[in-house]
Amino acid sequence: MNIKIPPPLVMAFFAGLMYVLATFLPVGKFDFFGREVLKYIMWALAFFLLLISFLQFYWAKTTTNPINPIKAKKLVMNGIYSYTRNPMYLAMLLFLIGFGLKLGNAFNAITAAGFVYFMNHFQIKREEQALEDLFGKNYKLYCKAVRRWF
Incomplete structure (x- = not known):
């Protein structure tokens, strides 16, 4: 498996696409009470989720590099990884949701x-295949027990 991006x-x-849409699309603007607070909540959740997931990989002494998942030395299944298989990607999604709230479109x-x-x-599908090849049955069981996103 070789993921390039x-x-x-x-x-x-x-x-960037969100910014372009919010800037040049004349419709879709919205605002509501608490939007600014919700934006910061999304960003804080994203930050802490990313921090916790990186720390768990660090403590397990395995790679966080998604470009080459076959370098993983250990399957991390505890902590935040017992709730979501992809907390780092979930953190990115939460950041984008917060950014969307900031832009208000x-x-x-x-x-x-x-x-x-x-x-x-x-x-994710490519990562999952690489991890299944690497960890076999343990990874399959993990996938059945824990959702991909949340």
Whole structure:
């Protein structure tokens, strides 16, 4: 398996697309009470989720590099990984949702959904296949027990 685009760049592309939509699309503007607070909550959740997931990989002494998952030395299944198989990608999604709230354009929800679609089909499925090849039955059982996103 050889994935060429790092997920943070994919997230940055979708954030740029959100900005372009919010700037140049004349419809879809929205505002509601608490939008600013909700934006910061999404960003804080994204930050802590990313921090916790990186720390768990660090403590397990395994790679966080999604470009080459076959370098993984250990399957991390505890902590946050007992709730979601992809907390780092979930953190990126939460960041995009917060960014969409900042921009205040309803069409950004479609862009965030596009990020999920892209990640599922072009990143996660390839990672899952590589991890299944590497960890076999243990990874299959983990996939059955824990959801992909949340």
